[in-house]
Amino acid sequence: MRLPAPERRAQLVRTAVSVFAEHGYHATSMNDVAIAAGVTKPVLYQHFSSKRDLFIELLDDIGNELRDTIAKATAEAAGPRQQIEFGFRAYFRFVGEQTDAFKVLFGAGARRDPEFASFARAVESSIATTIAELIVVEGEPVSQRLLLAHSIVGMTESASRYWLAHDREPDVDALAAQLSQLAWSGLRGISAAE
Secondary structure, eight states: OOOOHHHHHHHHHHHHHHHHHHHOTTTOOHHHHHHHHTSOHHHHHHHOSSHHHHHHHHHHHHHHHHHHHHHHHHHTOSSHHHHHHHHHHHHHHHHHHOHHHHHHHHSHHHHHSHHHHHHHHHHHHHHHHHHHHHOOOTTOOHHHHHHHHHHHHHHHHHHHHHHHHTTTOSOHHHHHHHHHHHHHHHHHTOOOOO
């Protein structure tokens, strides 16, 4: 069935996420993506000039979606405590529902290449910036709040990897509640350096 160009491109992107998540960037060829998508290589090349361009577009799309998901969730919260919990829940739901996307963005294939790694760092940095704005410690400099926020982002990414490797237990809501409680309790105990 011949799809309109935007629909075909979206289908190719979805397929590419799955193929790259399963095999990694280096072990995946454009032919692998074309076969999985049920198209010829020339059709794939009509939409993406190279494997690298395709992968960069995936990283950009995934990063934007994750950022938007967290921003929307935290915007719906009633206060700082709820923002933290809603942010964790949104992040873990994204990981649980879009595991392949998480693996592509934060996997080893993306981390080994400096340009690819910059996309993951940009996502981590933008999430950390949002978190830093929620950290209210009188007298605490912005740089220290950013350090704490990056620590929370690292904790979340690491917990996600462990959670995926261990049968996704506990469920997303329990996981988000536990980690948000850990983060909230830790942040509440911080006072500005004397």
